[in-house]
Amino acid sequence: MYRGFHSSSSQRRGGSNNFSRGNRGYSSNRRVVSFDPTILINTAINTPQVRDTQKAFEITHTFNDFKLSESLTKNIIDHGYTDPTAIQDRAIPVILSGQDLIGIANTGTGKTAAFLIPLIDNVIRDRNHKVLIITPTRELAEQIRDEFYKFARGLQIYSALCIGGDSIYRQKGDLNRNPNFVIGTPGRLKDFVRTGNLDLSRFNSIVLDEADRMVDIGFVGEIKYFISMLPKNRLSLFFSATLDEKVRGILNAFVRNPVTVSVKTSEFLGNIEQKLVHVGDPTRKVEMLHSILRGDGVEKVLIFGRTKHGVQKLSDSLYDNGFRAGAIHGNKRQSQRAKILDNFKRNNIDILVATDVAARGLDIPNVTHVINYDLPESRESYTHRIGRTGRAGKTGFALTFVN
Numbered sequence: 001m002y003r004g005f006h007s008s009s010s011q012r013r014g015g016s017n018n019f020s021r022g023n024r025g026y027s028s029n030r031r032v033v034s035f036d037p038t039i040l041i042n043t044a045i046n047t048p049q050v051r052d053t054q055k056a057f058e059i060t061h062t063f064n065d066f067k068l069s070e071s072l073t074k075n076i077i078d079h080g081y082t083d084p085t086a087i088q089d090r091a092i093p094v095i096l097s098g099q100d101l102i103g104i105a106n107t108g109t110g111k112t113a114a115f116l117i118p119l120i121d122n123v124i125r126d127r128n129h130k131v132l133i134i135t136p137t138r139e140l141a142e143q144i145r146d147e148f149y150k151f152a153r154g155l156q157i158y159s160a161l162c163i164g165g166d167s168i169y170r171q172k173g174d175l176n177r178n179p180n181f182v183i184g185t186p187g188r189l190k191d192f193v194r195t196g197n198l199d200l201s202r203f204n205s206i207v208l209d210e211a212d213r214m215v216d217i218g219f220v221g222e223i224k225y226f227i228s229m230l231p232k233n234r235l236s237l238f239f240s241a242t243l244d245e246k247v248r249g250i251l252n253a254f255v256r257n258p259v260t261v262s263v264k265t266s267e268f269l270g271n272i273e274q275k276l277v278h279v280g281d282p283t284r285k286v287e288m289l290h291s292i293l294r295g296d297g298v299e300k301v302l303i304f305g306r307t308k309h310g311v312q313k314l315s316d317s318l319y320d321n322g323f324r325a326g327a328i329h330g331n332k333r334q335s336q337r338a339k340i341l342d343n344f345k346r347n348n349i350d351i352l353v354a355t356d357v358a359a360r361g362l363d364i365p366n367v368t369h370v371i372n373y374d375l376p377e378s379r380e381s382y383t384h385r386i387g388r389t390g391r392a393g394k395t396g397f398a399l400t401f402v403n
Contacts, residue, residue, distance in 0.1 A: 087263045095118035095235070099259050100237070101260075102243075113147065130204055133209060140209070141161060142338060143363060144183050157181070160182050162175070162188045163184055163185045186222035190226075204234060205235040212247050236254050236255045272390035272398050275398070275400070277402065290323075292371065301371060302351075302385075304376070305354070305355060314353050318351060327352070329354065329357065356384075372400040
């Protein structure tokens with residue numbers, strides 16, 4: 001990628017990442033109608049932050065304390081896990097005990113392992129145990145499947161990934177092999193239920209992951225449909241970053257006498273520096289973006305746009321100007337989306353331009369900057385977008401363009 005950050009095109013190349021409010025091009029008092037990030041960002045800047053979410057909670061277990069199977073424990077260690085995170089420390093014992101769970105946690109806190117590890121252990125102990133994991137996006141479903149592969153390596157436990165945009169015939173074949181784990185998105189799972197390829201009454205454990213996001217993007221009907229077809233005697237695990245009234249409406253039908261585990265700390269991590277980029281002349285917006293991307297320390301960037309067309313157009317423009325950029329959005333085939341995301345994770349490209357499909361749950365290492373090229377539609381969207389940077393204790397930067 002280009003090197004040499006500067007906050008506006010009129011400044012010299014090679015400026016620092018110290019974005020003071022007085023810099024030309026930045027504003028902290030501009031207001032937009034659809035979403036006003038100034039109050040949000042100023043609150044975050046002026047509020048004392050918890051820099052490391054794990055230090056906010058005392059960890060009381062080691063992985064050995066959970067009495068997991070020896071082969072699973074070996075895979076956990078080989079995967080690079082040493083001590084549990086806060087959500088793992090509290091959720092794993094509850095799940096192993098067979099109690100329903102409501103888990104509330106910040107993004108990037110190890111939530112996927114918190115439910116995969118005990119559920120894999122359940123399957124090791126009972127090979128007839130079947131697990132259904134429902135998640136809002138294809139990318140998150142694939143990420144969970146990849147994590148499953150690491151923890152279940154050599155254990156002869158199999159999975160089926162059921163997502164749109166991928167071969168439905170291959171997925172039917174995977175389901176016909178009677179896998180212990182089925183991981184999928186609501187639309188494709190519903191298709192398989194209706195065609196008789198997926199019998200929800202056979203599942204012993206069900207996970208709703210990123211439940212608030214599923215509600216946000218209109219999957220309430222599908223979730224209620226799934227719940228109506230699940231066996232009454234089941235283990236129900238519900239993970240979400242927020243619990244608003246719509247989400248609570250699903251809970252009553254899903255969980256029974258649940259244990260609530262909340263390890264959510266401050267909404268904003270203190271190691272994400274948030275700034276506004278004031279676009280005085282809209283015709284210079286792309287030029288200002290180029291200036292930022294050429295900066296010192298701007299190494300791996302996730303840019304969010306609002307529309308599929310706009311995201312693709314911006315990605316094409318960046319590529320034509322010499323940037324190593326790619327785009328993911330709903331108009332691309334799933335194989336294309338998976339390849340581009342993998343290239344971004346492997347640093348084969350430096351810039352990923354995306355709609356909010358990449359805002360929730362994805363674990364992309366070493367993202368130095370998140371840029372909101374188009375404003376998010378809500379406070380929650382903003383939170384999840386910027387949560388892609390500043391992970392694993394590293395410092396990240398979040399820039400939001402405002403008119």
